[in-house]
Amino acid sequence: MAGVTRQAAAIGGGTGLAPGRPRRLPAGPFALVVPGLLLLVVFFALPVLALLLRSVTEPEPGFANYAALIGSGTYLKIFFNTFLVSAVVTLVSLAIGFPVAWTLAILPQGVAAPIFGVLILSMWTNLLTRTYAWMVLLQRTGVINKSLIGLGLIDAPLPMVNNLTGVTIGMTYIMLPFVVLPLYGVIRRIDPAILQAAALCGASRFQALRLVLLPLVAPGMAAGALMVFVMSLGYFVTPALLGGTANMMLAELIAQFVQSLVNWGMGGAAALVLLVVTLALYALQLRLFGTAGLGGR
């Protein structure tokens, strides 16, 4: 800061101008927003709207695409599966994320720092690398099956890829930091004296957890859960690689409509369904928790 002020003084001295009225920037603030705004309108908002529009214009005007989407058991199963996978991933992430965030918040800095390092490393590692690693580890002859058999826990390899187990393990791996990091912040802000007070009033550890700590952490957990759920709903890569054809999710269906079936009408309709659900949940998040949950990455 001192350097900056000195620089400011130096600039003033250098130009030798008398202090005058502060002038405005040559371009007004709004003009500065325009390039970014144009980019997002032309290459984001308009193309997305055009895609959604195709759902009611192709192959002919009307809502036939939506009728087909809702009327088919195959598609309904994909909707159900998308929600199921997202819900399971969210629950598992919370169940692991809360105790980990709690531990990190109370461990001495020197012990917590390397654990944070591992968390950040896993988060910054290439998405495909992480998914590939799980495909290798979980395959029939993979390390995990081999060790379980070696330990005598199972006799035959467990099927852990191309099913719900595989998707859950792979996606929880990706989502975990998005739960742990915000929850850590929430727990750090809690005054330990509140819990000491609970102890002094005779609360057992379990009572203190249930009646004091959990209610204090609950808003953070809800915000994290909603964020993970919304992110999972639209996931494409990991479900496509770790899930089987029986576990197809909505994002994969959209890609398939467009890439393999070249059916833009159905693709647009499925995209609209995903978009509406995502935006509705996002609006709920803003309503309940403000923008705090945004930008976890």
Place this chain on the structure above:
Amino acid sequence: MLLQFDRLGWWRWVLVGITGLTVVYLLMPILFIAALSFGASQWLIFPPPAWTTRWYGELFADPRWLESAWVSFVIACVVAVLSVVIGLAAAYGLVRGTFRGREALKAFFLTPMILPVVILAVALYALFLRVGLNGTTTGFVIAHLVVALPFAVLTITSALEGFDKAIEDAAILCGASPLEAVVRVTLPGIAHGLFSAAVFSFLASWDEVVLAIFMASPTLQTLPVKIWATLRQDLTPVIAAASTLLIGLTILLMLLVAVIRRGTRS
């Protein structure tokens, strides 16, 4: 009591146990992929029957791997620069401007972050097919810029909000032109935010798969597309070699960020 480690009783061992297992869970894929990339087994069997650098040899012998890595790098660099420049302008306008609808505009700038990327990919694919941008570097840059820009706007906005505007005003009072004040006082003051924005934008492009799958052509593909295409055929250890190099790069980047953060703090 619950927030003091030494007063948790046996509970602390439960917490430490869960955290320990989680660390194993987080590290396992990274460590095993690194180990298997040196293993001689084509089927990635662990422990490997012997050790070898064969997969790295195959990786570097195939010009398509290097080419796609270079394509990714160039695109990510261009995206990082454009994203910081456009993001800085937008963030400055949004923070310092007093025009109406600022809040709505701010929210709009962040929407690409929440929209499922597959929707954007399909929508841009349709547009690019029509205007002939599919399979071009320009197409890649535009697509990645759309997803990178929100990170730049978010990071630079918070840096600007944390920067005391009085210092900029002081420079102007001392006779600096407004532009001079921004360039020589404000920008150095938010250098940390600009750097983070560049790193996030670079990573957003470098790691991006979904948009890239739709934008790629047989002659132009990024590294993630190359990995994706190879993965769909088989789990060859060559991918493990490529992955290990990528993990090494990530660790280098983390160290770089840590060093620069420490440098700006003191």
